[in-house]
Amino acid sequence: MKDWTGNKRTLGATLGASYLATGERPREDYYATHPDMVRELLNAGAPLRQRVWEPACGAGHIVNVLRERGHEVCATDIVDRGCPDSSVLDFLWEFSAAPMGDVDIMTNPPYATALEFVERALACVKDGANVWMLLRLQFLEGKARRRLFDVAPPSDVWVFSERRTCAKNGDFSKTEGGAIAYAWFHWIKNHRRDCIIKWL
Secondary structure, three states, rough: OOOOOOOOOOHHHOOOOOOOOOOOOOOOOOOOOOOHHHHHHHHOOOOOOOOEEEOOOOOOOHHHHHHHHEEEEEEEEEEOOOOOEEEEEOOOOOOOOOOOOOEEEOOOOOHHHHHHHHHHHHHHHOOOOOOEEEHHHHHOOOHHHHHHHHOOOOEEEEOOOOOOEEOOOOOOHHOOOEOEEEEEEEEEEOOOOEEEEEOO
């Protein structure tokens, strides 16, 4: 954890991802990952080690799939959203309770702080660890993200062949057809190579 040098106004603060609803977005509001989005990635052979940290676990949509597949998962979130065997931890600010050692990170980060999540994750893990972020394909754009990609480009980007939906507060019964292009962005810490595009 000692190599983290970011602060409240890190590169991620310049990410142009505002909450478009009137007023400030509620702290308890979140968008859940459909479990099939995790299963399809794993079924495609995505590399993921035994120990995984899910730092924005919500109600456990990613966590449950990983545990079903035999992974040891440390599940945390900024508030308790009901994920089994999880704890409250602010991923961008708290350090002492974070998992240590050889751990991969997989999460669907809050959109407004997605860049900060990527930077924080890469600062936390050891060399060779996998960092998986479910992000809008649009994350490939932008000057702030370009500065990240210049020093730490993704190893590969796994694009969904059809539009998917993330459900507000985990309620998939109220969601309809997806309108957003999503992809799993994969980093291998300090393993520089040309980014490869794959499809799911």
